[in-house]
Amino acid sequence: MAPPSTTTSTCTVEASRGTHLFHVAGYSLHERLGAAESVRSAPFSIGGYDWAVRFFPDGGEGGALALLLELLTKDAAARASCAFRFLNPATGAASARWPVGLLSYRPGVVNKRAQVSTFRWNVRMYAHDDRLTVECAVTVVQEPKVSLTSWAMSRYEEPPSDLSGHLGRMLGEKEGSDVTFDVQGEAVTAHKIVLAMRSPVFKARFYGPEREKKMGCVAVEDVRPAVFRALLRFI
Numbered sequence: 001m002a003p004p005s006t007t008t009s010t011c012t013v014e015a016s017r018g019t020h021l022f023h024v025a026g027y028s029l030h031e032r033l034g035a036a037e038s039v040r041s042a043p044f045s046i047g048g049y050d051w052a053v054r055f056f057p058d059g060g061e062g063g064a065l066a067l068l069l070e071l072l073t074k075d076a077a078a079r080a081s082c083a084f085r086f087l088n089p090a091t092g093a094a095s096a097r098w099p100v101g102l103l104s105y106r107p108g109v110v111n112k113r114a115q116v117s118t119f120r121w122n123v124r125m126y127a128h129d130d131r132l133t134v135e136c137a138v139t140v141v142q143e144p145k146v147s148l149t150s151w152a153m154s155r156y157e158e159p160p161s162d163l164s165g166h167l168g169r170m171l172g173e174k175e176g177s178d179v180t181f182d183v184q185g186e187a188v189t190a191h192k193i194v195l196a197m198r199s200p201v202f203k204a205r206f207y208g209p210e211r212e213k214k215m216g217c218v219a220v221e222d223v224r225p226a227v228f229r230a231l232l233r234f235i
Contacts, residue, residue: 013144016047019137021087022055027132030057031120040070047080047140049073055134057120066117067098069136071105078105079141084116086126087133094135095126102141167194168233179206182217186225190232198235 022041024030030039033056041053050073056066069082081102086095098116105111126132170176170191177189195202205211205218220228 009148014142016140018046020044022053022134024132046138053136068115082138086123088126090128180217183220183225183228
C-alpha cells in the first residue's frame, strides 16, 4: 500500500514602489482651466509600466480640484494603488495623504474610483511662488504566483535484521545461560527459551508437562561436543 501523500501550495506576490513629484508652475493661471480640463505630468516608470499624474485644477462645483493616476503603457493592464499629497518645498509643510486603494488600470480608460478631490482653499497654503507640488506614491502589484509542491511521506525504512548474529554472540558469550548440557564430559551452556522457540523437542523438554522441575545437567550421548555446538548455533 502506498504511503499517504501531502500537498501544499504557496501564493506569493511582488510589488514595486515609487514616487513621482509633479510641479505645477503658474498654479493661479490653471485654477479656472475648466472642470473637464487637466494638466498631465511627464511619464514616469514604476513596476515596468509608464504612468502619469493628471491634475484637474478646476475639478468641479464649489471650487474643487481633482487628481488621478493614469496608465500610459499601450495594450497593458496593471494593478496599482497610490496616494496623493501636496508639498511646500520651501517650508517643508505637507498635506494629509489621499489614498486610492488597489485598482485595475488600462491605458486610455479613466477610472473614476482612482480620482481624489479636495477644495482649492485646502491646497493654496502649499503653493510657493505660485508653484504647486503634487506627490504621487505608487505601488504596482504584480499578478500573484501560486506554486504547488507535492511529496510522498517517506516510508520508514527498517534496518536490516541481525537476529541470528545477536543470538550467536549471546550463545558464545554464555551470558544469561540457564541450561547446561554434558556432552561427553564437556559442559556446553545455552538458553532454554531460545532452544524452545526454535525446536519443538526442546520446547517439550523444557516447558512441556513432562519437564523436570529441578533440571540439572542434561546429558547428551553419541554426539561429539563440536557437532553439538554446531547444532546449537544452527538452532
